[in-house]
Amino acid sequence: MKPKPEFRSISPDRLVAVTEIDLGALSEIYDETDIYLSIYMRSSSSSDLEASRSFVASRFRVMQKSLPSELQESFRRTASLAQEAIDSSFWKGERSRVIFVSSPESFFHFYRMSLDCEPLVVLDTSPFLLPLARLRDDHEDYGLLLLDSQDARLFIIRSRIMEETNSSSIDLMKKHKKGGWSQMRYNRLRKGAIKSFLTEVAEDVTALESLQSMRGLVLAGPGDAKNQLMELLPQKVREQVIGLLDIPMTTRPSELVKLGEQVALDRERTLSIKRAEELKANVLRGQLYAYGTDSVRDALAQGRVNTLVLLSDYVVPGWICERCQHFQEGDRPEVCAQCGGRTSQVNVLEELYELAQRTGAEVEFVEEDEFLQSIGGVGAILRYLNPIDRQKSS
Ligand SMILES: [Zn+2]
Incomplete structure (x- = not known):
């Protein structure tokens, strides 16, 4: 097009x-x-x-x-x-x-x-x-909340670029009126003030709609505030928390990005290993999978792929017909067997990726995986089909 x-x-x-x-x-x-x-x-x-x-x-x-x-x-x-x-x-x-x-x-x-x-x-x-x-x-974009018991700063990190979206703080010293209060009373009031501050922070984070479309949220800062906050978050948001970082409030922005990046990348690696294992399990069970570039291509074209799993940095040499867009693995013929069109050389994984994008399949890149390598660097986890879809596709 x-x-x-x-x-x-x-x-x-x-x-x-x-x-x-x-x-x-x-x-x-x-x-x-x-x-x-x-x-x-x-x-x-x-x-x-x-x-x-x-x-x-x-x-x-x-x-x-x-x-x-x-x-x-x-x-x-x-x-x-x-x-x-x-x-x-x-x-x-x-x-x-x-x-x-x-x-x-x-x-x-x-x-x-x-x-x-x-x-x-x-x-x-x-x-x-x-x-x-x-x-x-x-x-993927992710959020990073830096907090202690009296300050909270929320950042969104997109491709290592950091934007502060929200900050709130409470002045605990002001609540400490001079004279009259016993240390015990002060401590009790202080605890209450911290809890209501963290409750507000939890509400702010929960209200952040864009968090749903991100990789998740990193909670960072010194001491116990992040654990206390964790308990105040609704279940749905708590599941979005991808890691805790115990660091001082004075951590420099570049250092924050570096540390946050590691947490986010670890999460991504865990997810991609999970996808690779899911593919392997499906192959062993003999259901809802495709491998081999021809089968994966056909499954994608039929809209049957849930997740396309690709080995990173892998090249599968092949060709594409410049006229009918048919592509396959292997030596490039002079002309396309299907339409006689001219052909050109491609990495078949690129063509599979583009087909996945066009047909709405998810794509997961896997760093290293022996099984995935053994089946040629690419596989697909197929969608469950309801009976009506099954009739249509047969
Ligand atoms: Zn052709």
């Missing part, structure tokens, strides 16, 4: 979180010829940028030489459309940039991110999304 007019030119004037990039819409886009250039660059310093620029330039030279003559002019235009983004100077906090560009479609997307990526240049029939998809899987 061609890109929609409002989706042709996107280049935000600030760093973007990977969760802001519309992977669904990007995965809809394809053409019959190799007109989409995807560039992933490191850009965390000027020397990083220099190295990336010369890498990209050398990839351009190789591509230019290996392209059939009818595509050379379009590639030259596309590459020059990307040049300004490649050459543009470094922004504070930037670590990588992703550029999707096609001159024939007047298509230009340029994202600067605060996350690291591996350098890559790909010319294909569609934007190459696998590296972004993996980053997204690792860097």
